[in-house]
Amino acid sequence: MSVDRERLRALAAEIGRFYVRERRLCRAQARMAELLATGEPVPDAEIAAYLSEVLRYFRGFEREARAHLRDLDRRLARVSQLQFNLTAERGVAARRVEVTQGVLARVAEIGSQ
Numbered sequence: 001m002s003v004d005r006e007r008l009r010a011l012a013a014e015i016g017r018f019y020v021r022e023r024r025l026c027r028a029q030a031r032m033a034e035l036l037a038t039g040e041p042v043p044d045a046e047i048a049a050y051l052s053e054v055l056r057y058f059r060g061f062e063r064e065a066r067a068h069l070r071d072l073d074r075r076l077a078r079v080s081q082l083q084f085n086l087t088a089e090r091g092v093a094a095r096r097v098e099v100t101q102g103v104l105a106r107v108a109e110i111g112s113q
Helices: 005-016 023-038 044-111
Strands: none
Touching: 005 023, 005 044, 023 044
């Protein structure tokens, strides 16, 4: 497994910016940082183990994020439908106010004569 050391270092730095508390990934991250700091070639087995842990963690993280996004999309659709319905209902109520005001104005006009 021939991996560009700089790409591996960039991946490790990117993962390092995440707030990760999961022990397995933390250990793998620390081990990779240690190996990269030596300046020596990183053994293929270590790279494979690291990438395996990264994939395991971030695939689960992605599934969770996608599920959250689907839930938010459903909730936003409900809110949009509710807003649409309330806007239509408000239009009907506003027209009723206009009509009743017209009737009340005519009654007041007739009553004042």
